[in-house]
Amino acid sequence: MVRALGRELQPSGLDTREIDRAAGNKTCRILPTARVIGVSMDFLAARAAEADLGPVTARGMSQNARLQGETYDRNMLTTGIPIGQALASDGWIDGPDLQIVNIADHFTRPSKRRARDEAEEAQQQAQWRAFHRRRARYTTKEAAEALARTDTPTLLLRGVVETTPFAGTLRRSHGEFDCALVLPPGLVTARAIRAAGRAMPHGMITFGDAKSWRRRGRLDDGDKRAAVALQVALYGEAAKLAWGDRLAAAVGPVGLVVNPPASGGLSIAKLTVLDLSEMTAALHQIRERADAAVRAVDAGLAPDVAAGARLSKRDPAANRAAVKALLRFGDWNASCLQACPMAQACRRHVEDTGQVTRIGPAAAQAAPVTSIDRLAQLREGAAPTVAEDDVAEQIRRARDLLGPPVALPWQRPAGGQGRVAA
Numbered sequence: 001m002v003r004a005l006g007r008e009l010q011p012s013g014l015d016t017r018e019i020d021r022a023a024g025n026k027t028c029r030i031l032p033t034a035r036v037i038g039v040s041m042d043f044l045a046a047r048a049a050e051a052d053l054g055p056v057t058a059r060g061m062s063q064n065a066r067l068q069g070e071t072y073d074r075n076m077l078t079t080g081i082p083i084g085q086a087l088a089s090d091g092w093i094d095g096p097d098l099q100i101v102n103i104a105d106h107f108t109r110p111s112k113r114r115a116r117d118e119a120e121e122a123q124q125q126a127q128w129r130a131f132h133r134r135r136a137r138y139t140t141k142e143a144a145e146a147l148a149r150t151d152t153p154t155l156l157l158r159g160v161v162e163t164t165p166f167a168g169t170l171r172r173s174h175g176e177f178d179c180a181l182v183l184p185p186g187l188v189t190a191r192a193i194r195a196a197g198r199a200m201p202h203g204m205i206t207f208g209d210a211k212s213w214r215r216r217g218r219l220d221d222g223d224k225r226a227a228v229a230l231q232v233a234l235y236g237e238a239a240k241l242a243w244g245d246r247l248a249a250a251v252g253p254v255g256l257v258v259n260p261p262a263s264g265g266l267s268i269a270k271l272t273v274l275d276l277s278e279m280t281a282a283l284h285q286i287r288e289r290a291d292a293a294v295r296a297v298d299a300g301l302a303p304d305v306a307a308g309a310r311l312s313k314r315d316p317a318a319n320r321a322a323v324k325a326l327l328r329f330g331d332w333n334a335s336c337l338q339a340c341p342m343a344q345a346c347r348r349h350v351e352d353t354g355q356v357t358r359i360g361p362a363a364a365q366a367a368p369v370t371s372i373d374r375l376a377q378l379r380e381g382a383a384p385t386v387a388e389d390d391v392a393e394q395i396r397r398a399r400d401l402l403g404p405p406v407a408l409p410w411q412r413p414a415g416g417q418g419r420v421a422a
């Protein structure tokens with residue numbers, strides 16, 4: 001059924017952001033379903049906007065941020081020398097000897113030209129898929145050779161790993177990592193062992209990501225670093241599955257984030273070690289839950305598909321029915337607003353269906369009351385059931401302390417601050 005919903009579409013592989021997004025909302029069943037169909041959340045949000053179920057959510061980086069990111073990436077990931085210097089000064093490698101292999105130098109990127117029609121778009125997608133597959137094969141070969149070297153550590157730049165097992169897509173998915181330090185057995189330094197927290201007898205491979213935001217302190221930027229840790233953990237876990245046992249044994253439990261210093265030029269690299277254990281566990285959790293989530297959606301969608309629902313750019317009614325059907329399987333929470341292009345459509349859905357999650361984190365205090373209508377009835381003095389007694393008691397105490405409750409925004413008359421009848 002899930003695939004029938006996307007039968008008009010060409011499924012595609014997905015980039016790592018789409019996979020990472022699932023860690024932000026582990027109970028959302030739209031995310032794994034979209035991955036099985038092979039569509040991005042941006043695509044779904046565009047279909048939702050077409051069906052008037054949510055606003056257009058075109059989001060982009062500011063030009064300044066994009067330029068800064070591109071400049072920093074170019075400075076770090078072309079020759080890799082600044083990263084090599086930082087690795088040497090932080091003790092990750094002994095001395096300046098470092099073999100640097102830029103995987104991107106060995107391949108020509110396919111055209112990024114906007115396709116004129118669907119046939120050309122399909123042809124471009126096929127070229128990109130072949131490009132990723134070839135780079136992934138080459139990266140595996142270079143990583144194996146790097147681990148077998150006995151005299152020098154190696155820094156791989158812009159390598160590619162297959163991420164299909166985590167993406168859960170029909171088509172193969174790949175992710176491009178910024179850098180990976182490969183320390184062969186015998187060249188694993190004390191600094192690397194200290195970071196890993198254990199001996200690494202098979203050598204150590206540490207993935208890293210370059211980010212152009214400035215490194216302020218070791219404990220700053222927690223949210224940003226958590227996002228990078230998730231991405232780096234994905235490269236590590238995907239590599240373990242794709243690279244075979246010998247290389248997998250060397251993938252370390254930490255990652256690196258490469259930032260410019262708090263002040264100074266964008267050509268300097270500062271390194272921060274990321275502990276990947278939590279993010280690795282989150283990734284495996286997402287993977288394990290995905291199958292069950294998609295099975296549940298599959299069963300739930302049957303009547304909609306039978307009635308003609310399908311994601312379509314040509315048939316607005318079928319598209320609207322498909323998006324509406326999918327929205328039933330979301331689990332909106334306030335953090336979706338930052339993380340997912342579907343957030344506005346999902347929020348509108350929970351509001352329209354009176355789900356208590358619409359009120360954000362306070363919804364946890366309202367459990368086991370799950371509908372806003374019922375919550376409003378309790379606020380208005382309805383007799384609670386046994387299960388609702390605690391919530392009703394809280395409302396009573398709040399009323400004693402604060403006076404009659406102010407109407408929730410959707411209960412107010414236009415422009416008013418109305419009170420709910422006690």
Ligand code: SF4
Binds near residue numbers: 028030031332337343
């Ligand atoms: S916004 Fe909707 S689709 Fe996106 S994570 Fe939240 S619930 Fe899932």
